[in-house]
Amino acid sequence: MNIDEYLQSVPLFSEMTNDELKILGQSMVVKDYPDKHLFISEEGSADTFYVILEGEIEITHEKDTERGLQRVSTLGAGSMIGLHSLIAHHRPIVSCHAKGKVKAAFLPSSAFNLLFQYNTRLPHHFQMIVAKQLAADYRNIVNELREMMLTDNAAE
Amino acid sequence: MSMTPAAFREQFPGIARHCDPGGLEDLLAAMETRNVHAGDAVTTDGEYCDSLFLVIDGKLVSQITSEKETIRLGTHKKGDCFGEVNILDPGPSTSSVIATGDCVLLVLTHDAFRKLDRLHPQMTGNILRMLSSTMIERCRVADKLLFSKYAYIEGIKDNDPRKHHGLIDWGRDLLQKLHGHKEIQL
Numbered sequence: 001m002n003i004d005e006y007l008q009s010v011p012l013f014s015e016m017t018n019d020e021l022k023i024l025g026q027s028m029v030v031k032d033y034p035d036k037h038l039f040i041s042e043e044g045s046a047d048t049f050y051v052i053l054e055g056e057i058e059i060t061h062e063k064d065t066e067r068g069l070q071r072v073s074t075l076g077a078g079s080m081i082g083l084h085s086l087i088a089h090h091r092p093i094v095s096c097h098a099k100g101k102v103k104a105a106f107l108p109s110s111a112f113n114l115l116f117q118y119n120t121r122l123p124h125h126f127q128m129i130v131a132k133q134l135a136a137d138y139r140n141i142v143n144e145l146r147e148m149m150l151t152d153n154a155a156e
Numbered sequence: 157m158s159m160t161p162a163a164f165r166e167q168f169p170g171i172a173r174h175c176d177p178g179g180l181e182d183l184l185a186a187m188e189t190r191n192v193h194a195g196d197a198v199t200t201d202g203e204y205c206d207s208l209f210l211v212i213d214g215k216l217v218s219q220i221t222s223e224k225e226t227i228r229l230g231t232h233k234k235g236d237c238f239g240e241v242n243i244l245d246p247g248p249s250t251s252s253v254i255a256t257g258d259c260v261l262l263v264l265t266h267d268a269f270r271k272l273d274r275l276h277p278q279m280t281g282n283i284l285r286m287l288s289s290t291m292i293e294r295c296r297v298a299d300k301l302l303f304s305k306y307a308y309i310e311g312i313k314d315n316d317p318r319k320h321h322g323l324i325d326w327g328r329d330l331l332q333k334l335h336g337h338k339e340i341q342l
Contacts, residue, residue: 090296093299094299123281124273124280127281128284131244131284132244132245134244134291135244135245135247137291137295138250138294139247141295141298143250
């Protein structure tokens with residue numbers, strides 16, 4: 001599979017030039033994963049960014065909860081996991097495993113750091129993409145929480 | 157009121173440490189100094205904003221509002237910055253920030269930051285990383301707390317008052333952390 005052509009179809013990468021996507025594509029590795037493969041574990045550390053090309057990934061959370069295992073969501077082709085691991089190396093909050101067979105392209109954080117050191121436009125554009133996604137995630141969390149708070153306050 | 161590089165390094169060391177002398181000169185040139193009067197809103201909850209604000213002087217209060225309710229999140233004072241999300245991804249503000257007295261701010265817009273990026277990619281890349289790390293910390297704390305307090309969230313859906321207990325304080329605490337007004341500990 002030609003990963004850079006695939007990345008062109010992912011909206012988040014729309015700001016990147018074809019040349020940049022080509023370099024990014026060459027830095028990523030495409031791999032087939034079996035059913036139940038654990039991409040990211042709450043018990044471990046995350047240091048790899050994945051783009052799902054085919055199949056589905058289930059996101060779960062189990063640690064430190066009153067409810068046991070919670071299925072958070074299921075992600076399909078075009079989704080990305082492990083974005084945070086490119087910037088910060090914290091213990092993940094969720095686990096991500098294959099739901100059936102999955103084809104994914106991965107970029108280890110070490111490769112991202114190498115790209116970053118080359119002082120080209122690519123890592124900066126990629127960094128901007130990561131930042132935009134984080135900002136969108138942040139807005140979603142704040143909006144959900146404030147909705148919950150203000151609705152609850154008004155109801156009391 | 158303009159700011160010298162030395163004064164900027166002293167007041168905003170977190171950003172300044174990513175800047176070489178030439179980069180800092182250009183960063184200061186890219187920022188607009190804005191005088192704000194007491195009672196003026198710098199950002200308005202839900203309205204478009206594309207800027208990062210650095211507080212040179214004065215004090216501002218951050219809050220979110222609905223038709224019936226205002227939740228005060230905290231204050232921004234000299235040396236603080238706010239608007240990290242908006243400079244990364246221009247869009248609706250997640251809170252209103254209102255001056256409680258006369259203030260002086262430095263304003264860096266998303267477009268100015270992108271222009272700076274062409275001149276000093278290493279510096280802006282590092283600043284971007286710093287802002288992204290802040291976002292990650294806040295998203296992580298929110299995710300973790302939301303998961304740990306799942307019963308409360310279910311309580312709202314079920315309208316079960318026993319599960320509501322403590323929710324308001326907890327939610328306010330989390331919103332304050334998300335807006336950078338409380339230290340994050342995981």
